Amino acid sequence: MHFDLTDLRLFIHIAEAPSLTQGARKAFISPAAASMRIKALEAQLNSHLFYRDSKGVELTEAGQRLFKHARLVMRQVGYLKAEFTEYGTDSAGHIRIFANTTAVTEFLPEVLAGFLAQRPGVTIDxxxxxxRDIVRGVLDGSSDMGIIAGPVTAAGLEVLHFSTDKLVLVSPNDHELTQYPSLTLRQTLSFHHVGLHEGSTLQAFVREQAEKLGVNLLWRIQLSSFESICRMVEAGVGIGVIPESAALRHSRTMNLTIIPLDEPWAIRERSILIRQLDALPGCIRALIAVMTQHCS
Structure with a gap:
């Protein structure tokens, strides 16, 4: 069975559109030519790949299987091209990273700034x-690497531990909870909480821990950054659960009290997820090395 890379790339564009016309436009071919190529691919596989209607296309079960493998194939082709770029093995290429809230807002900006400054040929998404989306993205090839906190169960992935952080409670200096040397989440349930926006990994995690206790936290306001949370806490709006690294940094300029959380889940192991380290292009391996050194 022979696969044409042009056909696989076209198939991916249509699946992601999801429209044959839009997919063809992304592939820089006419809709008629795109339709012929997809029909030929379906004939070769003896399977229908799309459900077609007036609203567009939707992947069939066979199409979903091909989509998973096609993205991995094209990702590996991209790695192959990157290995032979004129800039060298680690000085050029494109890296897509799926990461949790803490990584995106706390330590990655500093790491990536230094990394990119030394490698003008590298771009990062x-x-x-x-x-769960980080794990799935690395597994199906839609992301080159993932950065995650907490336990990881992902067969087929390499998990590289690179640092440890823990969650703590931040409160105003005059809050009644400051009398305790440590707290459980249950002890905070009667107080208003300040948290991150919906869709953040930390917000989902803290909500999940509260649900395990059979309750919902009292959210006073939800914000986009740990700095904003700390400013609200300092003003007396509520209390917040954030990483200790963020709490220590903001406590240098704000009047905050940091209280340890006496919870087993408060210890957060940070890990990098990849499919196969040896198969990655040089620029990704170089970034992993920089992250490991920076955060150790």
């Missing part, structure tokens, strides 16, 4: 995603 950084996206904040939920943990």
């Amino acid at each position: 950084l996206q904040e995603r939920l943990s």
